[in-house]
Amino acid sequence: MSDSPLRIHQIREQLRQQLDAGVFDKDHKLPSERQLSELFAVSRMTLKDALSALEAEGLIYREGRRGWFVAVPRLIYNPLSRSHFHRMVEEQHRRADTEVLSIQSELASPELMRVMELEPLTPIERLTRRRSIDGRAVLLVENCLVSRYFPDILKEDLTQSLTELYRQRYGYRNSRSRFDVQPAAAPASVAKALHLSPGQMVLKIIRVNYNQAGELIDSEFEYWRHDAVCIRIDSQCRVETEAILK
Structure with missing residues:
Protein backbone atom coordinates (compact mmCIF):
# COMPACT_ATOMS: atom_id res chain seq x y z
CA MET A 1 0.00 0.00 0.00
CA ALA A 71 2.25 11.62 27.59
CA VAL A 72 0.88 11.92 31.11
CA PRO A 73 -2.58 13.49 31.65
CA ARG A 74 -2.73 17.19 30.86
CA LEU A 75 -2.77 19.69 33.70
CA ILE A 76 -6.15 21.42 33.94
CA TYR A 77 -5.54 25.18 33.97
CA ASN A 78 -8.43 27.54 34.69
CA PRO A 79 -7.28 31.15 34.16
CA LEU A 80 -10.20 32.41 36.25
CA SER A 81 -8.94 30.55 39.30
CA ARG A 82 -6.74 32.47 41.75
CA SER A 83 -4.66 29.35 42.49
CA HIS A 84 -0.94 29.71 41.85
CA PHE A 85 1.04 27.11 39.89
CA HIS A 86 2.22 24.96 42.81
CA ARG A 87 -1.20 24.83 44.43
CA MET A 88 -2.91 24.09 41.11
CA VAL A 89 -0.56 21.19 40.42
CA GLU A 90 -0.76 19.78 43.94
CA GLU A 91 -4.57 19.93 43.90
CA GLN A 92 -4.41 17.59 40.90
CA HIS A 93 -2.22 15.19 42.91
CA ARG A 94 0.96 15.93 40.97
CA ARG A 95 4.37 17.29 41.98
CA ALA A 96 5.42 20.83 41.05
CA ASP A 97 8.96 22.23 40.91
CA THR A 98 10.27 25.69 39.97
CA GLU A 99 13.80 26.60 38.92
CA VAL A 100 15.07 30.17 38.50
CA LEU A 101 17.02 30.46 35.24
CA SER A 102 17.81 34.17 35.18
CA ILE A 103 17.08 37.51 36.87
CA GLN A 104 17.64 40.82 35.11
CA SER A 105 17.07 44.45 36.04
CA GLU A 106 16.39 46.41 32.85
CA LEU A 107 14.23 49.01 31.16
CA ALA A 108 10.91 47.90 29.70
CA SER A 109 11.15 47.00 26.03
CA PRO A 110 8.74 48.55 23.50
CA GLU A 111 6.74 45.29 23.48
CA LEU A 112 6.46 45.31 27.26
CA MET A 113 5.53 48.99 27.29
CA ARG A 114 2.64 48.14 24.97
CA VAL A 115 1.51 45.06 26.90
CA MET A 116 1.73 46.73 30.31
CA GLU A 117 0.84 50.29 29.25
CA LEU A 118 4.13 51.61 30.68
CA GLU A 119 5.85 54.92 30.23
CA PRO A 120 9.21 54.99 28.39
CA LEU A 121 12.30 54.16 30.48
CA THR A 122 10.29 52.29 33.13
CA PRO A 123 12.61 50.04 35.23
CA ILE A 124 11.47 46.42 35.53
CA GLU A 125 12.72 43.14 36.97
CA ARG A 126 12.61 40.25 34.50
CA LEU A 127 12.52 36.83 36.14
CA THR A 128 12.78 33.70 33.97
CA ARG A 129 11.75 30.42 35.56
CA ARG A 130 11.31 26.85 34.36
CA ARG A 131 8.47 24.88 35.90
CA SER A 132 8.08 21.13 35.98
CA ILE A 133 5.30 18.66 36.71
CA ASP A 134 6.34 15.25 38.05
CA GLY A 135 9.92 15.99 37.04
CA ARG A 136 9.12 16.95 33.44
CA ALA A 137 9.76 20.54 32.25
CA VAL A 138 6.48 21.80 30.79
CA LEU A 139 6.48 25.59 31.25
CA LEU A 140 8.88 28.48 30.81
CA VAL A 141 7.57 31.72 32.29
CA GLU A 142 8.99 35.23 32.18
CA ASN A 143 7.65 37.45 34.96
CA CYS A 144 8.11 41.16 34.32
CA LEU A 145 7.68 43.21 37.50
CA VAL A 146 7.43 46.99 37.66
CA SER A 147 10.39 47.71 39.95
CA ARG A 148 8.85 50.54 41.99
CA TYR A 149 6.19 48.19 43.38
CA PHE A 150 8.67 45.54 44.56
CA PRO A 151 11.65 47.00 46.45
CA ASP A 152 14.29 44.40 47.36
CA ILE A 153 12.32 41.55 45.80
CA LEU A 154 15.50 40.05 44.34
CA LYS A 155 16.54 39.19 47.90
CA GLU A 156 13.55 36.85 48.26
CA ASP A 157 13.23 33.16 47.43
CA LEU A 158 11.97 33.43 43.85
CA THR A 159 11.29 29.71 43.43
CA GLN A 160 8.17 30.15 45.54
CA SER A 161 4.79 31.42 44.39
CA LEU A 162 5.00 35.08 43.42
CA THR A 163 1.28 35.40 44.19
CA GLU A 164 1.94 34.45 47.81
CA LEU A 165 5.10 36.59 47.96
CA TYR A 166 3.19 39.64 46.72
CA ARG A 167 0.55 39.11 49.39
CA GLN A 168 2.82 38.35 52.32
CA ARG A 169 5.73 40.72 51.59
CA TYR A 170 4.03 43.65 49.84
CA GLY A 171 0.35 43.39 50.77
CA TYR A 172 -0.77 43.09 47.15
CA ARG A 173 -3.82 41.06 46.24
CA ASN A 174 -4.52 40.12 42.63
CA SER A 175 -7.87 41.72 41.83
CA ARG A 176 -7.84 41.40 38.04
CA SER A 177 -5.94 39.60 35.30
CA ARG A 178 -6.08 39.86 31.52
CA PHE A 179 -5.08 36.93 29.31
CA ASP A 180 -4.08 36.53 25.66
CA VAL A 181 -3.78 32.87 24.59
CA GLN A 182 -2.29 31.85 21.26
CA PRO A 183 -0.19 29.09 19.65
CA ALA A 184 3.36 30.13 18.84
CA ALA A 185 6.65 28.76 17.54
CA ALA A 186 9.08 28.16 20.37
CA PRO A 187 11.97 30.66 20.41
CA ALA A 188 15.41 29.08 20.76
CA SER A 189 15.65 29.88 24.49
CA VAL A 190 12.23 28.37 25.18
CA ALA A 191 12.95 25.29 23.08
CA LYS A 192 16.20 24.67 24.95
CA ALA A 193 14.55 25.02 28.37
CA LEU A 194 11.66 22.70 27.50
CA HIS A 195 13.69 20.14 25.49
CA LEU A 196 11.96 21.03 22.24
CA SER A 197 13.23 21.62 18.73
CA PRO A 198 13.42 25.34 17.82
CA GLY A 199 10.20 26.38 16.12
CA GLN A 200 8.17 23.54 17.62
CA MET A 201 4.69 24.65 18.63
CA VAL A 202 4.01 25.88 22.17
CA LEU A 203 1.01 27.50 23.81
CA LYS A 204 1.84 31.11 24.65
CA ILE A 205 -0.16 32.89 27.35
CA ILE A 206 0.39 36.57 28.04
CA ARG A 207 -1.09 37.61 31.38
CA VAL A 208 -1.12 41.03 33.01
CA ASN A 209 -2.03 41.41 36.68
CA TYR A 210 -3.55 44.27 38.65
CA ASN A 211 -3.48 44.77 42.42
CA GLN A 212 -6.41 45.73 44.62
CA ALA A 213 -5.86 49.42 43.81
CA GLY A 214 -6.24 48.72 40.10
CA GLU A 215 -2.52 49.24 39.41
CA LEU A 216 -0.89 47.07 36.74
CA ILE A 217 2.05 45.66 38.68
CA ASP A 218 3.39 42.76 36.62
CA SER A 219 2.97 40.59 33.55
CA GLU A 220 3.74 37.01 32.68
CA PHE A 221 4.78 35.48 29.38
CA GLU A 222 4.05 31.76 29.71
CA TYR A 223 5.28 29.19 27.19
CA TRP A 224 3.63 25.81 27.74
CA ARG A 225 4.31 22.51 26.07
CA HIS A 226 0.94 22.26 24.37
CA ASP A 227 0.61 18.54 25.11
CA ALA A 228 0.95 19.19 28.87
CA VAL A 229 -1.93 21.59 29.54
CA CYS A 230 -5.66 21.90 29.00
CA ILE A 231 -7.21 25.37 29.31
CA ARG A 232 -10.57 24.97 31.03
CA ILE A 233 -12.67 28.05 31.77
CA ASP A 234 -14.98 27.62 34.77
CA SER A 235 -16.76 30.80 35.90
CA GLN A 236 -17.75 29.13 39.19
CA CYS A 237 -14.15 29.60 40.40
CA ARG A 238 -14.44 33.34 39.83
CA VAL A 239 -17.76 33.51 41.67
CA GLU A 240 -16.35 31.65 44.66
CA THR A 241 -13.21 33.81 44.71
CA GLU A 242 -15.19 37.05 44.54
CA ALA A 243 -17.37 35.86 47.45
CA ILE A 244 -14.25 35.22 49.56
CA LEU A 245 -12.75 38.62 48.74
CA LYS A 246 -15.86 40.61 49.62
Whole structure:
Protein backbone atom coordinates (compact mmCIF):
# COMPACT_ATOMS: atom_id res chain seq x y z
CA MET A 1 0.00 0.00 0.00
CA SER A 2 1.33 3.46 -0.88
CA ASP A 3 2.05 6.04 1.80
CA SER A 4 -1.30 7.81 1.72
CA PRO A 5 -3.51 9.76 4.13
CA LEU A 6 -5.37 6.49 4.69
CA ARG A 7 -2.16 4.76 5.73
CA ILE A 8 -1.30 7.60 8.12
CA HIS A 9 -4.77 7.23 9.66
CA GLN A 10 -4.30 3.47 10.04
CA ILE A 11 -0.93 3.85 11.78
CA ARG A 12 -2.33 6.54 14.06
CA GLU A 13 -5.29 4.37 15.04
CA GLN A 14 -3.14 1.30 15.70
CA LEU A 15 -0.81 3.29 17.94
CA ARG A 16 -3.77 4.93 19.69
CA GLN A 17 -5.22 1.48 20.48
CA GLN A 18 -1.91 0.49 22.07
CA LEU A 19 -1.83 3.71 24.09
CA ASP A 20 -5.47 3.44 25.18
CA ALA A 21 -4.92 -0.15 26.28
CA GLY A 22 -2.09 0.94 28.56
CA VAL A 23 0.51 -1.17 26.77
CA PHE A 24 3.06 1.55 27.53
CA ASP A 25 3.56 3.20 30.91
CA LYS A 26 3.26 6.96 31.21
CA ASP A 27 6.51 8.70 30.18
CA HIS A 28 7.59 5.42 28.52
CA LYS A 29 9.91 5.97 25.54
CA LEU A 30 8.47 4.68 22.29
CA PRO A 31 10.58 2.71 19.79
CA SER A 32 12.67 4.91 17.51
CA GLU A 33 11.23 6.37 14.33
CA ARG A 34 13.40 4.01 12.32
CA GLN A 35 12.08 0.98 14.19
CA LEU A 36 8.47 2.11 13.86
CA SER A 37 8.79 2.93 10.16
CA GLU A 38 10.20 -0.57 9.57
CA LEU A 39 7.45 -2.11 11.68
CA PHE A 40 4.71 -0.41 9.67
CA ALA A 41 6.62 -0.65 6.37
CA VAL A 42 6.29 3.05 5.60
CA SER A 43 8.61 5.96 5.04
CA ARG A 44 9.94 8.01 7.96
CA MET A 45 7.93 10.99 6.68
CA THR A 46 4.68 9.04 6.79
CA LEU A 47 5.50 7.71 10.26
CA LYS A 48 6.27 11.26 11.49
CA ASP A 49 2.92 12.49 10.18
CA ALA A 50 1.13 9.81 12.24
CA LEU A 51 3.18 10.58 15.35
CA SER A 52 2.64 14.32 14.97
CA ALA A 53 -1.12 13.74 14.84
CA LEU A 54 -0.97 11.82 18.14
CA GLU A 55 1.20 14.57 19.62
CA ALA A 56 -1.41 17.18 18.64
CA GLU A 57 -3.97 15.15 20.60
CA GLY A 58 -1.69 15.14 23.67
CA LEU A 59 -1.18 11.35 23.64
CA ILE A 60 2.57 11.41 23.04
CA TYR A 61 5.28 14.06 23.08
CA ARG A 62 8.71 14.58 21.56
CA GLU A 63 11.85 15.76 23.34
CA GLY A 64 14.48 17.09 20.97
CA ARG A 65 16.71 14.26 19.80
CA ARG A 66 15.71 11.95 22.65
CA GLY A 67 12.68 10.60 20.81
CA TRP A 68 8.97 10.13 21.50
CA PHE A 69 7.38 9.44 24.87
CA VAL A 70 3.94 8.51 26.18
CA ALA A 71 2.25 11.62 27.59
CA VAL A 72 0.88 11.92 31.11
CA PRO A 73 -2.58 13.49 31.65
CA ARG A 74 -2.73 17.19 30.86
CA LEU A 75 -2.77 19.69 33.70
CA ILE A 76 -6.15 21.42 33.94
CA TYR A 77 -5.54 25.18 33.97
CA ASN A 78 -8.43 27.54 34.69
CA PRO A 79 -7.28 31.15 34.16
CA LEU A 80 -10.20 32.41 36.25
CA SER A 81 -8.94 30.55 39.30
CA ARG A 82 -6.74 32.47 41.75
CA SER A 83 -4.66 29.35 42.49
CA HIS A 84 -0.94 29.71 41.85
CA PHE A 85 1.04 27.11 39.89
CA HIS A 86 2.22 24.96 42.81
CA ARG A 87 -1.20 24.83 44.43
CA MET A 88 -2.91 24.09 41.11
CA VAL A 89 -0.56 21.19 40.42
CA GLU A 90 -0.76 19.78 43.94
CA GLU A 91 -4.57 19.93 43.90
CA GLN A 92 -4.41 17.59 40.90
CA HIS A 93 -2.22 15.19 42.91
CA ARG A 94 0.96 15.93 40.97
CA ARG A 95 4.37 17.29 41.98
CA ALA A 96 5.42 20.83 41.05
CA ASP A 97 8.96 22.23 40.91
CA THR A 98 10.27 25.69 39.97
CA GLU A 99 13.80 26.60 38.92
CA VAL A 100 15.07 30.17 38.50
CA LEU A 101 17.02 30.46 35.24
CA SER A 102 17.81 34.17 35.18
CA ILE A 103 17.08 37.51 36.87
CA GLN A 104 17.64 40.82 35.11
CA SER A 105 17.07 44.45 36.04
CA GLU A 106 16.39 46.41 32.85
CA LEU A 107 14.23 49.01 31.16
CA ALA A 108 10.91 47.90 29.70
CA SER A 109 11.15 47.00 26.03
CA PRO A 110 8.74 48.55 23.50
CA GLU A 111 6.74 45.29 23.48
CA LEU A 112 6.46 45.31 27.26
CA MET A 113 5.53 48.99 27.29
CA ARG A 114 2.64 48.14 24.97
CA VAL A 115 1.51 45.06 26.90
CA MET A 116 1.73 46.73 30.31
CA GLU A 117 0.84 50.29 29.25
CA LEU A 118 4.13 51.61 30.68
CA GLU A 119 5.85 54.92 30.23
CA PRO A 120 9.21 54.99 28.39
CA LEU A 121 12.30 54.16 30.48
CA THR A 122 10.29 52.29 33.13
CA PRO A 123 12.61 50.04 35.23
CA ILE A 124 11.47 46.42 35.53
CA GLU A 125 12.72 43.14 36.97
CA ARG A 126 12.61 40.25 34.50
CA LEU A 127 12.52 36.83 36.14
CA THR A 128 12.78 33.70 33.97
CA ARG A 129 11.75 30.42 35.56
CA ARG A 130 11.31 26.85 34.36
CA ARG A 131 8.47 24.88 35.90
CA SER A 132 8.08 21.13 35.98
CA ILE A 133 5.30 18.66 36.71
CA ASP A 134 6.34 15.25 38.05
CA GLY A 135 9.92 15.99 37.04
CA ARG A 136 9.12 16.95 33.44
CA ALA A 137 9.76 20.54 32.25
CA VAL A 138 6.48 21.80 30.79
CA LEU A 139 6.48 25.59 31.25
CA LEU A 140 8.88 28.48 30.81
CA VAL A 141 7.57 31.72 32.29
CA GLU A 142 8.99 35.23 32.18
CA ASN A 143 7.65 37.45 34.96
CA CYS A 144 8.11 41.16 34.32
CA LEU A 145 7.68 43.21 37.50
CA VAL A 146 7.43 46.99 37.66
CA SER A 147 10.39 47.71 39.95
CA ARG A 148 8.85 50.54 41.99
CA TYR A 149 6.19 48.19 43.38
CA PHE A 150 8.67 45.54 44.56
CA PRO A 151 11.65 47.00 46.45
CA ASP A 152 14.29 44.40 47.36
CA ILE A 153 12.32 41.55 45.80
CA LEU A 154 15.50 40.05 44.34
CA LYS A 155 16.54 39.19 47.90
CA GLU A 156 13.55 36.85 48.26
CA ASP A 157 13.23 33.16 47.43
CA LEU A 158 11.97 33.43 43.85
CA THR A 159 11.29 29.71 43.43
CA GLN A 160 8.17 30.15 45.54
CA SER A 161 4.79 31.42 44.39
CA LEU A 162 5.00 35.08 43.42
CA THR A 163 1.28 35.40 44.19
CA GLU A 164 1.94 34.45 47.81
CA LEU A 165 5.10 36.59 47.96
CA TYR A 166 3.19 39.64 46.72
CA ARG A 167 0.55 39.11 49.39
CA GLN A 168 2.82 38.35 52.32
CA ARG A 169 5.73 40.72 51.59
CA TYR A 170 4.03 43.65 49.84
CA GLY A 171 0.35 43.39 50.77
CA TYR A 172 -0.77 43.09 47.15
CA ARG A 173 -3.82 41.06 46.24
CA ASN A 174 -4.52 40.12 42.63
CA SER A 175 -7.87 41.72 41.83
CA ARG A 176 -7.84 41.40 38.04
CA SER A 177 -5.94 39.60 35.30
CA ARG A 178 -6.08 39.86 31.52
CA PHE A 179 -5.08 36.93 29.31
CA ASP A 180 -4.08 36.53 25.66
CA VAL A 181 -3.78 32.87 24.59
CA GLN A 182 -2.29 31.85 21.26
CA PRO A 183 -0.19 29.09 19.65
CA ALA A 184 3.36 30.13 18.84
CA ALA A 185 6.65 28.76 17.54
CA ALA A 186 9.08 28.16 20.37
CA PRO A 187 11.97 30.66 20.41
CA ALA A 188 15.41 29.08 20.76
CA SER A 189 15.65 29.88 24.49
CA VAL A 190 12.23 28.37 25.18
CA ALA A 191 12.95 25.29 23.08
CA LYS A 192 16.20 24.67 24.95
CA ALA A 193 14.55 25.02 28.37
CA LEU A 194 11.66 22.70 27.50
CA HIS A 195 13.69 20.14 25.49
CA LEU A 196 11.96 21.03 22.24
CA SER A 197 13.23 21.62 18.73
CA PRO A 198 13.42 25.34 17.82
CA GLY A 199 10.20 26.38 16.12
CA GLN A 200 8.17 23.54 17.62
CA MET A 201 4.69 24.65 18.63
CA VAL A 202 4.01 25.88 22.17
CA LEU A 203 1.01 27.50 23.81
CA LYS A 204 1.84 31.11 24.65
CA ILE A 205 -0.16 32.89 27.35
CA ILE A 206 0.39 36.57 28.04
CA ARG A 207 -1.09 37.61 31.38
CA VAL A 208 -1.12 41.03 33.01
CA ASN A 209 -2.03 41.41 36.68
CA TYR A 210 -3.55 44.27 38.65
CA ASN A 211 -3.48 44.77 42.42
CA GLN A 212 -6.41 45.73 44.62
CA ALA A 213 -5.86 49.42 43.81
CA GLY A 214 -6.24 48.72 40.10
CA GLU A 215 -2.52 49.24 39.41
CA LEU A 216 -0.89 47.07 36.74
CA ILE A 217 2.05 45.66 38.68
CA ASP A 218 3.39 42.76 36.62
CA SER A 219 2.97 40.59 33.55
CA GLU A 220 3.74 37.01 32.68
CA PHE A 221 4.78 35.48 29.38
CA GLU A 222 4.05 31.76 29.71
CA TYR A 223 5.28 29.19 27.19
CA TRP A 224 3.63 25.81 27.74
CA ARG A 225 4.31 22.51 26.07
CA HIS A 226 0.94 22.26 24.37
CA ASP A 227 0.61 18.54 25.11
CA ALA A 228 0.95 19.19 28.87
CA VAL A 229 -1.93 21.59 29.54
CA CYS A 230 -5.66 21.90 29.00
CA ILE A 231 -7.21 25.37 29.31
CA ARG A 232 -10.57 24.97 31.03
CA ILE A 233 -12.67 28.05 31.77
CA ASP A 234 -14.98 27.62 34.77
CA SER A 235 -16.76 30.80 35.90
CA GLN A 236 -17.75 29.13 39.19
CA CYS A 237 -14.15 29.60 40.40
CA ARG A 238 -14.44 33.34 39.83
CA VAL A 239 -17.76 33.51 41.67
CA GLU A 240 -16.35 31.65 44.66
CA THR A 241 -13.21 33.81 44.71
CA GLU A 242 -15.19 37.05 44.54
CA ALA A 243 -17.37 35.86 47.45
CA ILE A 244 -14.25 35.22 49.56
CA LEU A 245 -12.75 38.62 48.74
CA LYS A 246 -15.86 40.61 49.62
